[in-house]
Amino acid sequence: MPLEVVSILRELVRRPSINPMSRDAPQGTLFEQPVTDYLNEVFQTLNVTPYRQQVADHRVNLVARLDGSPAPSEGGKILVLEAHQDTVPVTGMTIDPFAAEVRAGRLWGRGACDVKSGIACILTVLSRLAAERPDPRPTVLVACTVDEEFGVTGARAFPDMWMDPEQLDLPRVPDAIIVSEPTELDVVVAHKGSLRWKCHTHGRAAHSSRPSEGENAIYRMSRVINATERYAATMIHQLASHPLVGVPTLSLGRIQGGMSVNVVPDQCTIEIDRRIVPGEDWQVAWEHFKRFLNETVPDVAVTHEEPYTTTPGMSDRINGDLAKRLSKVIQQHGHPGHCVGVTYGTNAWAYTSREAPTVVFGPGSIQQAHTVDEWIEIDQLEQATDILYAFARSFVHD
Numbered sequence: 364m365p366l367e368v369v370s371i372l373r374e375l376v377r378r379p380s381i382n383p384m385s386r387d388a389p390q391g392t393l394f395e396q397p398v399t400d401y402l403n404e405v406f407q408t409l410n411v412t413p414y415r416q417q418v419a420d421h422r423v424n425l426v427a428r429l430d431g432s433p434a435p436s437e438g439g440k441i442l443v444l445e446a447h448q449d450t451v452p453v454t455g456m457t458i459d460p461f462a463a464e465v466r467a468g469r470l471w472g473r474g475a476c477d478v479k480s481g482i483a484c485i486l487t488v489l490s491r492l493a494a495e496r497p498d499p500r501p502t503v504l505v506a507c508t509v510d511e512e513f514g515v516t517g518a519r520a521f522p523d524m525w526m527d528p529e530q531l532d533l534p535r536v537p538d539a540i541i542v543s544e545p546t547e548l549d550v551v552v553a554h555k556g557s558l559r560w561k562c563h564t565h566g567r568a569a570h571s572s573r574p575s576e577g578e579n580a581i582y583r584m585s586r587v588i589n590a591t592e593r594y595a596a597t598m599i600h601q602l603a604s605h606p607l608v609g610v611p612t613l614s615l616g617r618i619q620g621g622m623s624v625n626v627v628p629d630q631c632t633i634e635i636d637r638r639i640v641p642g643e644d645w646q647v648a649w650e651h652f653k654r655f656l657n658e659t660v661p662d663v664a665v666t667h668e669e670p671y672t673t674t675p676g677m678s679d680r681i682n683g684d685l686a687k688r689l690s691k692v693i694q695q696h697g698h699p700g701h702c703v704g705v706t707y708g709t710n711a712w713a714y715t716s717r718e719a720p721t722v723v724f725g726p727g728s729i730q731q732a733h734t735v736d737e738w739i740e741i742d743q744l745e746q747a748t749d750i751l752y753a754f755a756r757s758f759v760h761d
């Protein structure tokens with residue numbers, strides 16, 4: 364029996380799979396485990412072979428495989444439908460994050476949009492194909508990866524499964540990968556990457572009644588901040604440009620410093636988010652900014668920690684044919700199916716960098732991702748499922 368997409372999404376939203384958004388999660392954190400266990404059950408009822416790739420404790424990339432006809436080695440296509448299992452935290456949400464309430468044509472809850480809706484779509488597509496076994500059909504891999512929202516460790520590891528004889532044992536990299544993210548039924552063919560790191564200024568602590576005996580790290584940082592704002596407003600836009608995603612950007616997102624109002628602060632820290640356009644090298648981008656600071660505020664010593672996020676952008680270099688094919692199917696379902704570039708990141712770069720043609724597609728809007736009252740429109744959820752199913756049925760020849 365094929366699955367029903369709304370009930371699957373409700374089951375997924377009811378199971379928390381919160382990404383702690385840090386390298387040091389508290390003991391007992393379950394990460395994606397409740398969702399992974401559920402996916403395992405679903406794959407068993409569908410009678411498809413699951414493959415597991417342990418990425419960390421409680422963090423497993425789970426991949427279901429439905430063999431195609433003909434086999435990939437005899438000219439059959441290989442199609443990967445991918446979605447991440449994790450969600451952002453639920454702090455500050457104004458609705459019950461796990462109630463999966465259906466109201467006003469929408470399904471509400473954490474992950475309803477980003478991106479348990481995508482998991483529900485691809486599971487439903489898999490269930491239809493498993494029930495009908497059309498001939499010809501592509502070999503379909505439904506890949507549910509971990510840790511998209513923070514370290515991207517799941518997507519970095521998944522390509523290692525492709526040709527591993529102990530794992531998926533594919534004869535070549537996949538012919539097409541569709542990464543699920545809320546794109547409002549458009550096809551994302553390029554996106555930016557990001558570079559994130561911390562910088563510190565240092566000083567000397569002293570009693571605040573005698574500030575001249577100390578050296579104020581916050582005053583020093585304020586000069587760094589002014590220079591950073593200037594850099595972000597002017598220079599950075601001239602460094603690179605991509606016709607679909609535009610120019611690089613830089614944003615200062617956090618600041619921390621001082622221990623008490625009556626102590627001259629000896630330390631101040633900021634965190635910077637630099638968006639990389641496809642083709643830009645993060646190391647070059649990083650060095651450029653550091654050099655700018657050195658030249659602009661030469662008398663302030665700034666220490667830069669090694670970046671904790673370095674994800675390149677996704678370029679549209681090898682996905683043109685795939686994008687055209689998917690866009691055609693979307694148009695046949697009455698939607699524009701525009702091929703677009705976006706400024707946010709996804710897992711897709713990790714697959715294009717292994718030379719697998721990859722695009723991003725899914726129901727819902729990125730405006731609804733990570734929000735305090737996250738929801739997905741049920742009509743779009745069903746449309747996306749039909750589109751992906753039709754695409755899979757049609758993906759049998761060049």
Ligand SMILES: [Zn+2]
Binds near residue numbers: 477
């Ligand atoms: Zn997402």
